Amino acid sequence: MKKMPEGKINIDTQEVSQQKVREWKAVYEKYRSTLNVNAKSILELVEYLKQKYTLKEEASEEFKNVVINNIKLNKPFSKKIPSNKELKPIVFTIQNEGKAKTLYENQEEVYSGCSIVVGMEFETGCVFVEGSSELADEITTFKGLDEDDINNYYLLANYVRCIKKYNLIDE
Template sequence: MKPATPEMVREWKKIHKQYKDRLKPNRKSGQEIVDYLLEKYSLTPISDSKAKQVISLNVLENEPLREKLPEGAEPNPVAFYLDNEGEGKNIYQNQDEMYRGSKIFIGVDLSSGYYLVEGSSMLWDELCAFQELDSKDIENYFCVAQYISCLKRFNKL
Protein backbone atom coordinates (compact mmCIF):
# COMPACT_ATOMS: atom_id res chain seq x y z
CA MET A 1 0.00 0.00 0.00
CA LYS A 2 1.33 3.43 -0.95
CA PRO A 3 1.74 6.07 1.75
CA ALA A 4 -1.10 8.60 1.72
CA THR A 5 -0.27 11.86 -0.01
CA PRO A 6 -1.88 15.20 0.86
CA GLU A 7 -3.76 15.00 -2.45
CA MET A 8 -5.16 11.58 -1.56
CA VAL A 9 -6.30 12.81 1.85
CA ARG A 10 -8.00 15.84 0.25
CA GLU A 11 -9.83 13.52 -2.16
CA TRP A 12 -10.91 11.17 0.65
CA LYS A 13 -12.24 14.13 2.65
CA LYS A 14 -14.12 15.39 -0.41
CA ILE A 15 -15.75 11.96 -0.92
CA HIS A 16 -16.57 11.77 2.80
CA LYS A 17 -18.27 15.16 2.70
CA GLN A 18 -20.23 14.17 -0.41
CA TYR A 19 -21.53 10.83 0.92
CA LYS A 20 -21.45 10.68 4.75
CA ASP A 21 -24.93 12.13 5.29
CA ARG A 22 -26.44 9.66 2.81
CA LEU A 23 -24.94 6.58 4.47
CA LYS A 24 -26.80 4.61 7.13
CA PRO A 25 -25.06 2.30 9.60
CA ASN A 26 -25.63 -1.27 8.41
CA ARG A 27 -22.34 -3.12 9.02
CA LYS A 28 -22.58 -6.88 8.54
CA SER A 29 -21.21 -9.25 11.17
CA GLY A 30 -18.38 -11.71 10.74
CA GLN A 31 -20.89 -14.55 10.50
CA GLU A 32 -22.80 -12.71 7.76
CA ILE A 33 -19.55 -12.34 5.81
CA VAL A 34 -18.82 -16.06 6.14
CA ASP A 35 -22.40 -16.94 5.15
CA TYR A 36 -22.10 -14.68 2.09
CA LEU A 37 -18.82 -16.28 1.07
CA LEU A 38 -20.12 -19.83 1.56
CA GLU A 39 -23.26 -19.08 -0.44
CA LYS A 40 -21.36 -17.57 -3.37
CA TYR A 41 -18.03 -19.42 -3.47
CA SER A 42 -16.50 -22.82 -2.94
CA LEU A 43 -14.12 -22.54 0.04
CA THR A 44 -11.67 -24.91 1.68
CA PRO A 45 -11.57 -24.44 5.48
CA ILE A 46 -8.14 -23.97 7.06
CA SER A 47 -7.63 -25.27 10.58
CA ASP A 48 -4.03 -24.03 10.90
CA SER A 49 -3.65 -22.38 14.32
CA LYS A 50 -1.00 -19.94 13.02
CA ALA A 51 -3.37 -18.60 10.36
CA LYS A 52 -6.07 -18.10 12.97
CA GLN A 53 -3.58 -16.46 15.32
CA VAL A 54 -2.71 -13.89 12.64
CA ILE A 55 -6.40 -13.00 12.31
CA SER A 56 -6.81 -12.70 16.09
CA LEU A 57 -3.66 -10.62 16.53
CA ASN A 58 -4.70 -8.27 13.72
CA VAL A 59 -7.85 -7.53 15.73
CA LEU A 60 -6.22 -7.36 19.16
CA GLU A 61 -3.24 -5.23 18.12
CA ASN A 62 -5.19 -2.70 16.04
CA GLU A 63 -7.28 -0.37 18.22
CA PRO A 64 -10.00 0.46 15.65
CA LEU A 65 -10.52 -3.27 15.03
CA ARG A 66 -10.35 -4.14 18.72
CA GLU A 67 -13.09 -1.56 19.40
CA LYS A 68 -15.42 -3.58 17.16
CA LEU A 69 -15.27 -6.55 19.55
CA PRO A 70 -18.43 -6.84 21.67
CA GLU A 71 -17.86 -6.16 25.38
CA GLY A 72 -15.94 -9.04 26.94
CA ALA A 73 -15.59 -10.93 23.64
CA GLU A 74 -12.39 -12.39 22.27
CA PRO A 75 -11.61 -12.87 18.57
CA ASN A 76 -13.15 -16.00 17.06
CA PRO A 77 -11.23 -16.50 13.79
CA VAL A 78 -12.03 -18.73 10.83
CA ALA A 79 -9.90 -19.13 7.72
CA PHE A 80 -10.40 -20.45 4.20
CA TYR A 81 -8.80 -20.77 0.82
CA LEU A 82 -10.95 -19.68 -2.09
CA ASP A 83 -11.30 -22.58 -4.52
CA ASN A 84 -10.54 -21.90 -8.18
CA GLU A 85 -13.91 -23.19 -9.38
CA GLY A 86 -17.41 -21.86 -9.94
CA GLU A 87 -17.62 -18.15 -9.06
CA GLY A 88 -14.09 -18.36 -7.65
CA LYS A 89 -12.70 -18.80 -11.18
CA ASN A 90 -13.58 -15.17 -11.95
CA ILE A 91 -11.69 -13.99 -8.88
CA TYR A 92 -8.61 -16.01 -9.85
CA GLN A 93 -8.84 -14.85 -13.49
CA ASN A 94 -8.83 -11.24 -12.27
CA GLN A 95 -6.15 -11.79 -9.65
CA ASP A 96 -3.70 -8.93 -9.20
CA GLU A 97 -0.47 -9.49 -11.12
CA MET A 98 1.62 -9.62 -7.95
CA TYR A 99 -0.51 -12.49 -6.59
CA ARG A 100 -1.07 -14.38 -9.84
CA GLY A 101 -0.68 -18.10 -9.26
CA SER A 102 -1.06 -17.83 -5.48
CA LYS A 103 -3.91 -19.31 -3.48
CA ILE A 104 -6.36 -16.74 -2.19
CA PHE A 105 -6.54 -16.73 1.61
CA ILE A 106 -9.55 -15.39 3.50
CA GLY A 107 -9.64 -14.79 7.24
CA VAL A 108 -12.69 -13.62 9.17
CA ASP A 109 -13.10 -12.83 12.84
CA LEU A 110 -16.63 -13.85 13.75
CA SER A 111 -16.63 -11.63 16.87
CA SER A 112 -15.60 -8.27 15.39
CA GLY A 113 -16.48 -8.67 11.72
CA TYR A 114 -12.88 -8.03 10.68
CA TYR A 115 -11.80 -9.80 7.50
CA LEU A 116 -8.64 -10.06 5.48
CA VAL A 117 -7.98 -11.33 1.99
CA GLU A 118 -4.53 -12.17 0.72
CA GLY A 119 -4.19 -12.71 -3.00
CA SER A 120 -7.07 -10.66 -4.41
CA SER A 121 -7.91 -6.99 -4.09
CA MET A 122 -11.09 -7.74 -6.05
CA LEU A 123 -12.42 -10.10 -3.38
CA TRP A 124 -11.39 -7.71 -0.59
CA ASP A 125 -13.28 -4.90 -2.33
CA GLU A 126 -16.31 -7.14 -2.83
CA LEU A 127 -16.39 -7.91 0.89
CA CYS A 128 -15.97 -4.23 1.75
CA ALA A 129 -18.97 -3.35 -0.42
CA PHE A 130 -20.99 -6.21 1.09
CA GLN A 131 -20.12 -5.49 4.73
CA GLU A 132 -21.05 -1.80 4.62
CA LEU A 133 -20.22 0.57 7.51
CA ASP A 134 -21.14 1.20 11.12
CA SER A 135 -21.73 4.66 12.62
CA LYS A 136 -18.09 5.05 13.69
CA ASP A 137 -16.87 4.09 10.19
CA ILE A 138 -19.20 6.69 8.66
CA GLU A 139 -17.43 9.41 10.67
CA ASN A 140 -14.04 8.30 9.29
CA TYR A 141 -13.20 9.92 5.95
CA PHE A 142 -10.86 7.11 4.91
CA CYS A 143 -13.43 4.37 5.64
CA VAL A 144 -16.12 6.19 3.68
CA ALA A 145 -13.83 6.87 0.70
CA GLN A 146 -12.69 3.25 0.65
CA TYR A 147 -16.28 1.97 0.86
CA ILE A 148 -17.48 4.29 -1.93
CA SER A 149 -14.56 3.17 -4.12
CA CYS A 150 -15.56 -0.47 -3.57
CA LEU A 151 -19.21 0.24 -4.38
CA LYS A 152 -18.17 1.97 -7.60
CA ARG A 153 -15.91 -0.95 -8.57
CA PHE A 154 -18.97 -3.22 -8.59
CA ASN A 155 -21.40 -0.66 -10.05
CA LYS A 156 -23.39 -0.56 -6.81
CA LEU A 157 -23.49 3.22 -6.59
Protein backbone atom coordinates (compact mmCIF):
# COMPACT_ATOMS: atom_id res chain seq x y z
CA MET A 1 0.00 0.00 0.00
CA LYS A 2 1.31 3.40 -0.88
CA LYS A 3 1.81 5.54 2.20
CA MET A 4 0.05 8.87 2.35
CA PRO A 5 2.45 11.64 1.41
CA GLU A 6 3.87 13.64 4.29
CA GLY A 7 2.21 16.99 4.75
CA LYS A 8 -1.11 15.84 3.27
CA ILE A 9 -2.57 14.40 6.44
CA ASN A 10 -5.06 16.77 7.99
CA ILE A 11 -6.91 15.07 10.80
CA ASP A 12 -9.94 17.08 11.90
CA THR A 13 -10.33 16.45 15.61
CA GLN A 14 -12.99 19.05 16.24
CA GLU A 15 -16.06 17.93 18.08
CA VAL A 16 -19.22 17.48 16.07
CA SER A 17 -21.47 20.51 16.50
CA GLN A 18 -24.72 20.14 18.38
CA GLN A 19 -26.44 21.45 15.23
CA LYS A 20 -25.07 18.52 13.22
CA VAL A 21 -26.18 16.06 15.91
CA ARG A 22 -29.67 17.62 15.86
CA GLU A 23 -29.75 17.21 12.05
CA TRP A 24 -28.79 13.53 12.31
CA LYS A 25 -31.43 12.96 14.97
CA ALA A 26 -34.07 14.72 12.85
CA VAL A 27 -33.26 12.45 9.90
CA TYR A 28 -33.42 9.46 12.25
CA GLU A 29 -36.87 10.51 13.52
CA LYS A 30 -38.15 11.09 9.98
CA TYR A 31 -36.92 7.83 8.43
CA ARG A 32 -36.52 5.26 11.22
CA SER A 33 -40.10 3.98 10.98
CA THR A 34 -39.90 3.64 7.18
CA LEU A 35 -36.61 1.72 7.00
CA ASN A 36 -36.06 -1.96 7.66
CA VAL A 37 -33.02 -4.01 8.48
CA ASN A 38 -31.56 -4.85 5.09
CA ALA A 39 -27.87 -5.55 5.67
CA LYS A 40 -26.03 -7.62 3.13
CA SER A 41 -23.33 -10.06 4.25
CA ILE A 42 -19.63 -9.51 3.73
CA LEU A 43 -19.67 -12.30 1.12
CA GLU A 44 -22.40 -10.46 -0.81
CA LEU A 45 -20.37 -7.25 -0.60
CA VAL A 46 -17.21 -8.98 -1.83
CA GLU A 47 -19.12 -10.42 -4.80
CA TYR A 48 -20.62 -6.99 -5.56
CA LEU A 49 -17.17 -5.37 -5.51
CA LYS A 50 -15.67 -8.15 -7.67
CA GLN A 51 -18.37 -7.61 -10.29
CA LYS A 52 -17.62 -3.88 -10.52
CA TYR A 53 -13.92 -3.52 -9.80
CA THR A 54 -10.65 -5.38 -10.04
CA LEU A 55 -9.66 -6.33 -6.50
CA LYS A 56 -6.34 -7.37 -5.08
CA GLU A 57 -6.52 -9.20 -1.76
CA GLU A 58 -4.00 -7.92 0.75
CA ALA A 59 -2.59 -10.70 2.92
CA SER A 60 -0.57 -8.40 5.17
CA GLU A 61 -1.18 -8.82 8.90
CA GLU A 62 -0.72 -5.05 9.20
CA PHE A 63 -3.78 -4.44 7.00
CA LYS A 64 -5.82 -7.00 8.92
CA ASN A 65 -4.80 -5.54 12.28
CA VAL A 66 -5.96 -2.10 11.18
CA VAL A 67 -9.43 -3.54 10.49
CA ILE A 68 -9.50 -5.39 13.83
CA ASN A 69 -8.34 -2.32 15.78
CA ASN A 70 -10.91 -0.10 14.05
CA ILE A 71 -13.59 -2.47 15.32
CA LYS A 72 -12.23 -2.99 18.82
CA LEU A 73 -11.57 0.72 19.43
CA ASN A 74 -14.98 1.89 18.19
CA LYS A 75 -17.71 1.32 20.77
CA PRO A 76 -20.67 0.71 18.39
CA PHE A 77 -18.56 -1.70 16.32
CA SER A 78 -16.98 -3.49 19.28
CA LYS A 79 -20.49 -4.35 20.55
CA LYS A 80 -20.90 -6.46 17.40
CA ILE A 81 -18.04 -8.80 18.27
CA PRO A 82 -19.58 -12.19 19.06
CA SER A 83 -18.29 -13.75 22.25
CA ASN A 84 -15.89 -16.65 21.77
CA LYS A 85 -15.37 -15.75 18.10
CA GLU A 86 -12.12 -14.75 16.48
CA LEU A 87 -12.42 -11.79 14.12
CA LYS A 88 -11.91 -12.65 10.45
CA PRO A 89 -10.80 -9.60 8.48
CA ILE A 90 -10.26 -9.40 4.76
CA VAL A 91 -8.69 -6.46 2.96
CA PHE A 92 -8.65 -5.52 -0.71
CA THR A 93 -7.12 -2.74 -2.72
CA ILE A 94 -9.21 -1.52 -5.61
CA GLN A 95 -7.03 -1.55 -8.72
CA ASN A 96 -6.92 1.66 -10.75
CA GLU A 97 -8.49 0.21 -13.90
CA GLY A 98 -11.89 -0.16 -15.53
CA LYS A 99 -14.72 1.41 -13.54
CA ALA A 100 -12.35 2.21 -10.66
CA LYS A 101 -10.55 4.81 -12.80
CA THR A 102 -13.41 7.21 -12.04
CA LEU A 103 -12.97 6.61 -8.30
CA TYR A 104 -9.27 7.39 -8.55
CA GLU A 105 -9.83 10.44 -10.77
CA ASN A 106 -12.28 11.85 -8.21
CA GLN A 107 -10.30 11.14 -5.05
CA GLU A 108 -10.16 13.91 -2.49
CA GLU A 109 -6.85 15.77 -2.56
CA VAL A 110 -5.71 14.20 0.72
CA TYR A 111 -5.86 10.74 -0.93
CA SER A 112 -4.33 11.76 -4.26
CA GLY A 113 -1.84 9.11 -5.35
CA CYS A 114 -2.95 6.64 -2.66
CA SER A 115 -4.57 3.26 -3.19
CA ILE A 116 -8.23 2.76 -2.38
CA VAL A 117 -8.45 0.12 0.34
CA VAL A 118 -11.54 -1.72 1.59
CA GLY A 119 -11.31 -3.59 4.89
CA MET A 120 -14.12 -5.91 5.95
CA GLU A 121 -14.75 -8.27 8.83
CA PHE A 122 -16.96 -11.36 8.57
CA GLU A 123 -18.14 -11.80 12.20
CA THR A 124 -19.24 -8.20 12.78
CA GLY A 125 -20.09 -7.16 9.22
CA CYS A 126 -18.03 -3.99 9.63
CA VAL A 127 -16.62 -2.31 6.53
CA PHE A 128 -14.03 0.44 6.25
CA VAL A 129 -12.99 2.36 3.14
CA GLU A 130 -9.82 4.40 2.87
CA GLY A 131 -9.03 6.52 -0.16
CA SER A 132 -12.46 7.22 -1.66
CA SER A 133 -15.50 8.86 -0.12
CA GLU A 134 -17.40 7.97 -3.27
CA LEU A 135 -16.74 4.25 -2.80
CA ALA A 136 -17.56 4.55 0.90
CA ASP A 137 -20.98 6.00 -0.03
CA GLU A 138 -21.52 3.33 -2.68
CA ILE A 139 -20.73 0.57 -0.18
CA THR A 140 -22.93 2.13 2.50
CA THR A 141 -25.82 2.19 0.03
CA PHE A 142 -25.29 -1.40 -1.11
CA LYS A 143 -24.61 -2.92 2.30
CA GLY A 144 -27.64 -1.45 4.08
CA LEU A 145 -28.28 -1.41 7.81
CA ASP A 146 -28.11 -4.21 10.34
CA GLU A 147 -30.10 -4.39 13.59
CA ASP A 148 -27.59 -2.24 15.48
CA ASP A 149 -26.98 0.29 12.70
CA ILE A 150 -30.67 1.03 12.16
CA ASN A 151 -30.93 2.14 15.78
CA ASN A 152 -27.86 4.40 15.64
CA TYR A 153 -28.96 7.90 14.62
CA TYR A 154 -25.64 8.78 12.96
CA LEU A 155 -25.39 5.54 10.94
CA LEU A 156 -29.03 5.75 9.87
CA ALA A 157 -28.65 9.42 8.87
CA ASN A 158 -25.50 8.59 6.88
CA TYR A 159 -27.31 5.71 5.13
CA VAL A 160 -30.21 8.03 4.24
CA ARG A 161 -27.74 10.61 2.90
CA CYS A 162 -26.20 7.91 0.69
CA ILE A 163 -29.46 6.47 -0.64
CA LYS A 164 -30.67 10.02 -1.39
CA LYS A 165 -27.42 10.67 -3.26
CA TYR A 166 -28.21 7.73 -5.56
CA ASN A 167 -31.92 8.64 -5.79
CA LEU A 168 -33.06 5.47 -4.03
CA ILE A 169 -35.47 7.20 -1.65
CA ASP A 170 -37.87 10.10 -1.93
CA GLU A 171 -37.30 13.23 0.06
